[in-house]
Amino acid sequence: MQRSPGKKLVLIIGLVALAAAGVGVWRHETGGKEAPKSLNGKQASAGTPVTTAVAQRGEIDLSLKLIGRAEAYSTVNVRSRVSGQLDTLAFTPGTHVKKGDLLARVDPRPLKAALDEAQGKVASDEAQLAKAEADLGRYQNMLGKGFVSRADFDLYKANLGVARAALVSDRAAARAAQTQLDFTTISAPFDGVTGAPLAYPGATLTADTTDIVVLNQVDPIRIAFAIPEDSLAAVRNSARRGALPVQAKIPGDTGGPLKGELEFIDNAVDVTTGTIVLKARFANADGRLTAGQFAEVTLPTTRLTDAVSIPVIALQSSSAGTFVFVVKADKTVEQRPITTGATTADRVVVDKGLQAGERVVTEGQLLLVDGARVR
Structure with missing residues (x-):
């Protein structure tokens, strides 16, 4: 059943009256005051939060x-200076060693025997030298008394010289044998880091040829x-x-x-x-x-x-070119075009458009427009 036009009009008037009564009650409860401003409105009046930096004038290094x-710094292939059998490795691969630390040892027995032989010859030469000196002393007294000829005396004198020369030679041979024996102990020539072994105990080493380890x-x-x-x-x-x-x-x-x-x-x-x-x-x-x-x-x-520079992150780009936001004394920003020069590390040189001491925005630029207030 359809409602008549008169009934519809009465219904509409009643709804409007009810809405008006509700508004009156609300205004009465709020004391007729306006609703508070939105949070965004408060933030806008306080200013947009930004981070800034000061343009600096002074020396700057381009890089x-x-x-x-x-x-x-230096690399050495460690080798033995004597031939022989590798006896032991005394280092842990890949570790630091100090100068003079033991790295490896060659079997010393053959060279120890050679040294003993050389020292035996030195001892024999010393005995021979002592005898020659004693003989010369006796014959020198007898020569003065006329009991020996001059030729015999010169012979014993020559024997003394031969004994001395033999002793000098064999002592040098003994020192050489000792040096060879010392070479069986292989030490680090400097502080460094060892690599992996290139020879292992039991291997036969050739003097100055076989690599044992690389030291860096x-x-x-x-x-x-x-x-x-x-x-x-x-x-x-x-x-x-x-x-x-x-x-x-x-x-x-x-x-x-x-x-x-x-x-x-x-x-x-x-x-x-x-x-x-x-x-x-x-x-x-x-x-x-x-x-x-x-x-x-x-x-x-x-x-x-004498260059003015700012942090690189302060730079912004537009169709008109490069610009920065400069913070003015009234806490508003000016969108200012600049001409930049060389860049080094995290700073850029400003050739035109900015003076030393002016403050530029380095973070928060995306929320700014020319004339905006900042904090």
Whole structure:
């Protein structure tokens, strides 16, 4: 059954009256005050939170970032200086050893026998020398009394000279035999890290030929890297002012960068690649660098003496170019275009558009527009 138009009108009027009564009750309970502003409105009036940095004027070093490879400061293939059978290995592969530590020993028995023989000859020569000296002394008294001829006396005098010469020669042979015996003990020539054994006990060693182990000196250690030849002049100019500092960062290492200094510039440019090899020396007492390991090297090339610079993260880009947000005294920001120069590490040189002492936004730029208030 359909309702009549009059009944519909009465129903609509009743609903409107009910809504009006509800609004009146709400205004009465709130004392007629307006609803509080939204949270976003409060934040907007307080300003957008940002992080800032001050543009600085002063010296700044431009640098190259390169990939280098660590190499041992010195490497030695340890060999025996005498032939013989390898008796023992006294090192643990892959561990640090000190200069003078025992690495290996060659069977000393054959050389010990040779030394005993040489020392026996020395003892015989000493006895012969004592007899010759005694004989010469007796014949010298008899010569004065006319009991012996001059020729006999000269013979005993010559025998004394022969005995002395034989003793000198055999003593030298004994020292040589002792040296050979000492060579059966093979010690580390410097502090370093041992590799895997290249010969094992029982092997026959050939003097100065058979490798026993490779020893790497890793403290200090070098990092070798190549720079473009057009950067060589700037590096040489910087090196003339004194020791050129070099930094190295190891991939995956949580420690800070290693600090060293440039030690070597090669004497020729590689005509194939147009680069030249440089090497930097680093202290490595903690063993953070291992020979053959890659590292990211930072090498200063040119020093600017009066440059304005800001952190790289302050830079923003638009279709009109590069700009930064500059914080003014009234805590609002100005979107200002700038002209940038060279970049080094985490800073960039500003050629135009910014003065030293001005403050720029480094974090929070995405929430800003020109004239926005910040905190």
